[in-house]
Amino acid sequence: MPPLSSPECTLHGRTQRTTDMNQLASDHRHFPDASFTSLAHIPGKAGIPILGMTPALFRDFYGTINRHHAQFGLVSKIGIGLQKGVLVLGPQNCQQLLLDTERNFSSQMGYRDTAGTWFGGAILSRDFDEHRLHRRVFQTAFKFDAMQGYSEGINTIIRDALASWQGRQQIVFMPFIKELLMNVGARVFYGIDDLGDDAQRFADAFRLILDKGMLSLIRKDVPPLAYHYGQKGRRFVYQYLDSLIEDRRSSEGKDFMSYLVKSTRDDGTYFDNEELIDHLSFLFFAAYDTTSAGLCHLLMHLAANPALQESLRAQSLHLAQAEVTFADVDQLPGIEMAFNEALRLYPSASILLRRSVRPCQIGGVEIPAHTVLFMVPGFNHRMPQYWSDPETFDPDRFSEERQEQRGHKFQFMPFGGGAHKCIGMNFAQMNAKLFMHQLLRQYRIRLKPGYKVRSQILPTPCPPQGLPLLIEAL
Numbered sequence: 220m221p222p223l224s225s226p227e228c229t230l231h232g233r234t235q236r237t238t239d240m241n242q243l244a245s246d247h248r249h250f251p252d253a254s255f256t257s258l259a260h261i262p263g264k265a266g267i268p269i270l271g272m273t274p275a276l277f278r279d280f281y282g283t284i285n286r287h288h289a290q291f292g293l294v295s296k297i298g299i300g301l302q303k304g305v306l307v308l309g310p311q312n313c314q315q316l317l318l319d320t321e322r323n324f325s326s327q328m329g330y331r332d333t334a335g336t337w338f339g340g341a342i343l344s345r346d347f348d349e350h351r352l353h354r355r356v357f358q359t360a361f362k363f364d365a366m367q368g369y370s371e372g373i374n375t376i377i378r379d380a381l382a383s384w385q386g387r388q389q390i391v392f393m394p395f396i397k398e399l400l401m402n403v404g405a406r407v408f409y410g411i412d413d414l415g416d417d418a419q420r421f422a423d424a425f426r427l428i429l430d431k432g433m434l435s436l437i438r439k440d441v442p443p444l445a446y447h448y449g450q451k452g453r454r455f456v457y458q459y460l461d462s463l464i465e466d467r468r469s470s471e472g473k474d475f476m477s478y479l480v481k482s483t484r485d486d487g488t489y490f491d492n493e494e495l496i497d498h499l500s501f502l503f504f505a506a507y508d509t510t511s512a513g514l515c516h517l518l519m520h521l522a523a524n525p526a527l528q529e530s531l532r533a534q535s536l537h538l539a540q541a542e543v544t545f546a547d548v549d550q551l552p553g554i555e556m557a558f559n560e561a562l563r564l565y566p567s568a569s570i571l572l573r574r575s576v577r578p579c580q581i582g583g584v585e586i587p588a589h590t591v592l593f594m595v596p597g598f599n600h601r602m603p604q605y606w607s608d609p610e611t612f613d614p615d616r617f618s619e620e621r622q623e624q625r626g627h628k629f630q631f632m633p634f635g636g637g638a639h640k641c642i643g644m645n646f647a648q649m650n651a652k653l654f655m656h657q658l659l660r661q662y663r664i665r666l667k668p669g670y671k672v673r674s675q676i677l678p679t680p681c682p683p684q685g686l687p688l689l690i691e692a693l
């Protein structure tokens with residue numbers, strides 16, 4: 220039974236706030252999203268009926284966001300997907316949402332209709348104290364020793380995958396890197412060295428969730444609706460992971476799942492299987508498309524810019540080791556800057572979501588309770604106030620001398636910020652360096668003649684045609 224009124228607390232009303240934040244957090248979830256009419260005082264437009272600005276965003280993502288900003292300012296109403304809410308732009312406003320010192324913004328309710336539908340109990344779908352409790356159990360899995368162990372296994376996978384380039388002149392990079400990262404995820408997250416016959420079925424099931432389920436408009440589990448196929452994929456992934464849990468609890472494995480399934484709550488009990496599977500499947504989702512998108516954009520620019528590619532190669536060849544581990548990754552600053560630059564121009568998570576828990580103000584605009592809030596990291600990443608020549612790929616802007624990213628803490632936010640800041644950031648950066656180090660020492664890459672450097676941003680940022688590349692062994 221929903222409460223009759225929303226909790227009356229504003230940014231300025233700290234003393235009014237109920238002392239029991241957990242109770243408050245659970246109450247706000249019973250409310251539907253704020254209606255578009257309740258946003259009448261906010262400038263902006265929804266776009267076309269039902270789909271809002273989605274078709275325009277698919278056609279030209281940043282052009283559409285820039286025009287919306289030019290017309291309506293940093294805080295404006297908008298319709299994206301089936302959701303209507305408020306677009307929040309600029310580092311200062313994003314900082315308010317992400318640091319959320321007043322606990323005004325729910326990630327769970329922001330993502331309820333997207334990631335939350337498919338990975339409901341994952342940490343991105345938990346708020347406040349409950350989120351902190353669940354996030355804590357992940358920490359062991361990202362400590363130095365664990366990361367060092369992962370890096371050794373990952374190097375083997377990269378070595379085998381790159382060996383398949385021998386004797387070839389061309390490769391389509393996107394499917395290649397996705398398969399590689401699928402194997403990395405299986406080994407590091409689940410302790411599966413060889414996905415074997417299940418590889419294709421697991422990969423297919425995940426793709427059903429991402430490509431069918433998450434893009435479905437009608438949420439009914441009946442064929443031939445896309446939502447049904449997404450659910451079919453989800454059922455396979457969940458059953459598959461469920462079947463591994465008992466084994467991992469008694470194993471000495473150094474994979475993520477083996478750490479996670481042995482974690483206990485404060486009272487010493489294990490987390491439920493369903494909670495564990497939500498975490499484990501979300502990790503895969505969070506790591507897979509994001510890292511592959513980042514690497515695709517990086518390779519696209521290196522292939523387009525031979526001088527830059529050679530300078531990174533020189534850095535890799537300068538190191539004695541043919542394969543680096545987590546302990547060595549600081550010795551590859553050039554790759555780090557170039558990966559950051561790829562994530563600046565094409566952040567893998569194009570839109571971040573929150574929903575207001577109570578009425579508050581953002582950038583001087585009154586926001587009603589339960590308003591869906593959209594952030595676009597890539598807008599901040601291209602603001603001319605903070606970046607010189609923002610549309611140009613220029614990794615050097617992240618160099619010690621220039622440090623352009625230092626103007627505002629949230630002008631560069633490809634990994635988000637605050638309580639939900641990407642827990643896999645170091646893991647993603649390590650993967651990028653392990654992979655690029657091996658690749659640069661073995662192959663030179665070029666774009667096909669006539670190939671245009673650009674990216675489709677939605678549904679997932681990706682260069683055109685999966686990035687066909689010309690390759691040449693060194």
Ligand code: HEM
Nearest residue numbers: 342343505506509510513567568571634635639641643647
């Ligand atoms: C280039 C690669 C990656 C990018 C750009 C990226 C981006 C992000 C962003 C923007 C968020 C914050 C979402 C929000 O606040 O709404 C996030 C959260 C998260 N990421 Fe990543 N991510 C990447 C790789 C990874 C990897 C490799 C893992 C796992 C090993 C991972 C696991 C997570 C998890 C679990 C969360 C939720 C954290 C929480 O709610 O506390 N990500 N990521």
